[in-house]
Amino acid sequence: MVLQTLDFTGIDGGYRSRLPRGRFDVDAALDVVRPIVADVAHRGVPAIIEYSERFDGVAPAAVRVPVAELRRAADELDPELLAAFSESIRRRRQVAEELEVDADQAPAVLADGAYVSLRNVPVDRVGLYVPGGLAPLASSVIMNVVPAQVAGVESIAIASPPQREFGGLPHPNILALCHLLGVDEVYAVGGSQAIAMFAYGVEGLCEPVSLVTGPGNIYVVAAKRLVRGIVGIDSEAGPTEIAIVADETANPAFVAADLISQAEHDPLAASVLITTSAELAAEVRAEVERQVASTLHSERIRTALGGEQSAVVLVRDIDQAVRVADAYAAEHLEIQTADAAAVAARVRNAGAVFVGDYSPVSVGDYSAGSTHVLPTAGAGAHSSGLTVRSFVRTMHVIAYDEEGLLGLADGVERFALAENLPGHAAAVAVRRRP
Template identity: 70%
Template sequence: MLRVVDFTSISGRYRDLLPRAEFNVERAVEVVTPILHDVAERGAEALRELSQRFDGVAPEHLRVPAEAIARAEAELDPDLRSAFETSIARRRAVAEQLELETDGPSARLAEGAVVGLRNIPVSRVGLYVPGGLAPLASSVIMNVVPAQVAGVASIAVASPPQKEFGGLPHPNILALCAILGVDEVYAVGGAQAIGMFAHGVEGLCDPVNLITGPGNIYVVAAKRAVRGLVGIDSEAGPTEIAIVADDAANPAFVAADLISQAEHDPMAASLLITDSESLAHAVQAELARQVSGQAHEERIRTSLTGEQSAIVMVRDVAQAVAVADAYGAEHLEIQTRDARAVAARVRNAGAIFVGDYAPVSLGDYSAGSTHVLPTAGCACHSSGLTVRSFMKTVHVIDYSADALAAIADGVARFARAENLPGHARAIEIRGEA
């Protein structure tokens, strides 16, 4: 089912040769720009028309009424609520114990010369929760919890209206908002939701400072188009998994994990990187067995047989790590002997899942880690969504008169060397006071 790509005789240039899905954001930007302008100019009227056009339903209420959110929570299956609460508790524990940055210590450079560091949460965020092929209620947790831990004062959530739910977002999304104490929820999806957050809509939604959350290519394009007006987390493309495995791996586990990502989207990428021909053959057999009868079989087959998915044969585990680093997977599983040691050698991945019992599906829900992660190789320079994503760093400069005087001549000289005498004078005038 998966095509095989042979890297055993290749050294270097892996990134150029690895399978990738086509994800042309620039082309999508051309499509969403008129949508963003329409929302900026016509506000709520445009949102209703665009919802009818793209989601097939014009919500009666663009901002979801409080009673609808409360009803979704009240009607939530108790066992599902328990699963939601486990996911929330673990994500919050990781955010509080590992990700929360307090103000940094001050640096004393000389007597009376102090530079401090403050980490300040952004004031208002707009969190996007997808509702297309799979209504990702889990994304509510992955966006809201770190924003709350960071101390963001104003949190708004947007998710597409669903025809089957009377123009409201999926009930699980609303129930999670209720459990997390978020009452500003909008039945708005796609590029128009990004436009609403970025520009604001009078009488409906105030503009935000930061937009986070995954979405389709049009959501990604809209985030790119408004970046600068607001901050964004990343340009996350179709989901992807890479698995580094040797002959010690369980082929049934490997196949199940490749399938788990393939069911997200026909453009999802599933990559097995291995030095074992016997494992490659066994995984192919498992895929043929496990894919048959899946709820989303057609979608899975399209993903696994697409140009973005493959088995990459390598010489050894060392080359497998090099190929994985070149790929920079959103999700990277290590299913090898001494998996922890192999994982420690990886530099580029959105999240690393170590051993047989840490599948990506665990990270999607209740591992405690984030599942909003960089895709398309961006893990070589970008990180997943954490508490730090919702904070900005501010230096606080506190110098006494004597501390400034001690370096004033040098600073003024530097300023004049850059042909900025006004800068120099701002230093010198203090010495004359």
């Protein structure tokens, strides 16, 4: 066996495409797993057991492992392996608590000669997408560029669809904001072709990026899914959505206007009112009819509000309203109730929370200071909006000296052997041989 040699001495740039990389054909695997995932979603436990028999050669007596089995396995651990496990837990917890919760940059001292520190490193180059369809979202330039600049990203490129009425250029407001923000690499490219350009690069035009961010239509979302793994992406954002938790103290005109404001984006936009008051619900319906009649995009709004994605949800009380809101995990969640701040503090799942009668989503879309690039379709239960952190990678730096390694060597070797990885153990053992 001979390791290949690659001579880069005469090459300046383009390294990513020339460096060796193992093949990992996720697309081919998708064809295999798609029917399995669909079957488990449809049939549940019987499907899981069937595939366990097929792929693992055994059908578990209980799909969820009984707690007694967990306890028995721990009780029967070899004492030395138990000690290795416990020390690994202790050290990982110490680093997590000291460095990862409050971003303290002082190294964590695990033992004499054993240090772990944390570095926040900005992404080298990002491609920022700005939509230009039904609404040319110039505000998205701000929401993408500012946090990237604050994070320290050195190379920023923006793509936005060419507009027929502007001679094939993106909307002038988008171009003006790019200039105001000092971004001069701007492409008149929209849709999936823009995402492909960013991910793969186009020789003589655009260098590939490391991260693609920004909202877009379903074709932009599909393209981001295709290139995910080749580049990082912020999210797979779907149509915009608002949920409003309101009680009898809410102003029906305010609530109606806010539901309409999101419906204005797209016929697929979702507007959901969660309320404890049937009387308020009736008043909001009347207000919606009155306000929509005089609105510019009334047809689009009526389509969105009348679609399956929009609704009024009646609940018993505020406790249930919070549970429903958490289950929905809205992109934008407004709280228009008595003691709105206290209710908002109980919310766990949302892209952003707007508190009180005078914090409409519209202010967040433009000038509140918050981000408007937010997770949709329930992703607020596990993902965050676009912030400075989106453009920063966290890198652990491990610095053990000989004393630090030897103090931990026995446990590492036992752990590695327990995982049937003797090469891992040998990489430690070789360092303590004379």
